[in-house]
Amino acid sequence: MEFLIYEIIGQIAVIKINRPKALNALNPLVIKELDAVIKEIEESPDVKVLILGSNNHFAAGADIKGMVDCDVEEAKSFSFSNSLQNIHGLRIPTIAAIDGYALGGGLELALTCDFRIASSAAKLGFPEINLGIMPGAGGTIRAPRLIGESKAKELIFFGEMIDANEAQRIGLVNQVVEKEQLMDTAMEWARKLSEKAPIALKAAKETIEAGLEEPRLREALKIEDQNWAGLFATSDQKEGMRAFIEKRKAVYLGK
Numbered sequence: 001m002e003f004l005i006y007e008i009i010g011q012i013a014v015i016k017i018n019r020p021k022a023l024n025a026l027n028p029l030v031i032k033e034l035d036a037v038i039k040e041i042e043e044s045p046d047v048k049v050l051i052l053g054s055n056n057h058f059a060a061g062a063d064i065k066g067m068v069d070c071d072v073e074e075a076k077s078f079s080f081s082n083s084l085q086n087i088h089g090l091r092i093p094t095i096a097a098i099d100g101y102a103l104g105g106g107l108e109l110a111l112t113c114d115f116r117i118a119s120s121a122a123k124l125g126f127p128e129i130n131l132g133i134m135p136g137a138g139g140t141i142r143a144p145r146l147i148g149e150s151k152a153k154e155l156i157f158f159g160e161m162i163d164a165n166e167a168q169r170i171g172l173v174n175q176v177v178e179k180e181q182l183m184d185t186a187m188e189w190a191r192k193l194s195e196k197a198p199i200a201l202k203a204a205k206e207t208i209e210a211g212l213e214e215p216r217l218r219e220a221l222k223i224e225d226q227n228w229a230g231l232f233a234t235s236d237q238k239e240g241m242r243a244f245i246e247k248r249k250a251v252y253l254g255k
């Protein structure tokens with residue numbers, strides 16, 4: 001792969017975008033490689049958590065030089081919406097480890113993850129308005145759901161960057177750490193998650209997503225009821241509850 005570094009550490013997949021000369025700007029070639037790796041992760045029973053990161057800047061957005069002369073049809077190949085939705089749709093927990101710039105499509109990529117951990121040097125934002133466009137890879141949809149309509153409009157309408165602490169204050173990132181601790185912290189989150197019951201995690205993730213898409217409370221609660229009861233068909237549920245009663249640490253097999 002030319003633009004990604006991909007490794008599996010134990011049960012944790014780590015993808016790093018690697019296009020440093022363009023501050024990891026996303027173009028169709030980067031996204032094609034990302035698609036292939038995400039498909040591999042989706043099909044692998046052994047990968048329990050995904051970390052998306054970089055060696056420096058997370059990603060400074062979609063590639064402006066590639067987009068500048070696009071017409072309406074050509075522009076669609078730079079929104080990457082389907083590819084980003086595939087990451088959002090992964091059944092395992094996902095963590096974006098954000099250092100440096102996470103702008104435009106870069107922030108939208110981070111928003112597809114369940115969690116965002118940022119280095120204190122991170123700068124986040126939606127600068128698209130300053131280019132005469134708007135976010136086009138889920139930013140106008142996922143950001144308001146995460147941080148509320150008004151804060152999302154503030155970021156999108158003004159196009160100004162915010163630092164990591166402000167991002168944490170408004171709920172855009174979960175934790176801020178020093179740059180040197182970023183990957184270790186993300187790995188620590190991933191390691192803890194990899195020890196949880198995977199089917200219960202998957203059910204919780206699916207139920208939360210389904211609930212967010214279902215505005216009728218009673219219908220949403222029905223989904224939860226069904227998914228909750230369904231977990232009693234797993235041996236992990238028996239193991240988790242027996243371990244509690246026997247005062248020992250549960251060992252989950254994902255069954």
Ligand code: CAA
Binds near residue numbers: 060080108127134139
């Ligand atoms: N696309 C293409 N190239 C980019 C890029 C991008 N999004 N961001 C940075 N680069 C390139 C620069 O052109 C420059 O390349 P050259 O050396 O060949 O000129 C190199 O990366 C380094 O960038 P700068 O010299 O600009 O670095 P800086 O430290 O002065 O500034 C920055 C950093 C503030 C991030 C600035 O590069 C910047 O504003 N980048 C654009 C950010 C942006 O507008 N992103 C949104 C893109 S649109 C989008 O993402 C649409 C969508 O929703 C899908």
